[in-house]
Amino acid sequence: MTRVAFHPHFEKLFFKIKDNGLKERILTQLEKIRDNPEIGKPMRNIRKGTREVYVQPFRLSYAYFPEEQKVLILDLYHKDEQ
Numbered sequence: 001m002t003r004v005a006f007h008p009h010f011e012k013l014f015f016k017i018k019d020n021g022l023k024e025r026i027l028t029q030l031e032k033i034r035d036n037p038e039i040g041k042p043m044r045n046i047r048k049g050t051r052e053v054y055v056q057p058f059r060l061s062y063a064y065f066p067e068e069q070k071v072l073i074l075d076l077y078h079k080d081e082q
Helices: 008-016 019-033
Strands: 002-007 050-055 059-066 069-077
Touching: 002 008, 002 019, 008 069, 019 050, 019 059, 019 069
Parallel strands: 002 069
Antiparallel strands: 050 059, 059 069
């Protein structure tokens, strides 16, 4: 099974979220990522090497390291602030 680690920036953002419904949607997506790390859309250009999944209206950015069986959750940002 894939290990999931969190970047300190993501942890800070996650604990600031007051909307419990949004937190549940994020946790659901994290479970899907843990089960199948290649589920997210691969990014290009500057973000090459990362993947994203959509958590309305946000994007959850992560990096997958297949040789280590590890996923690093990087950021949660609004889709208009790319």
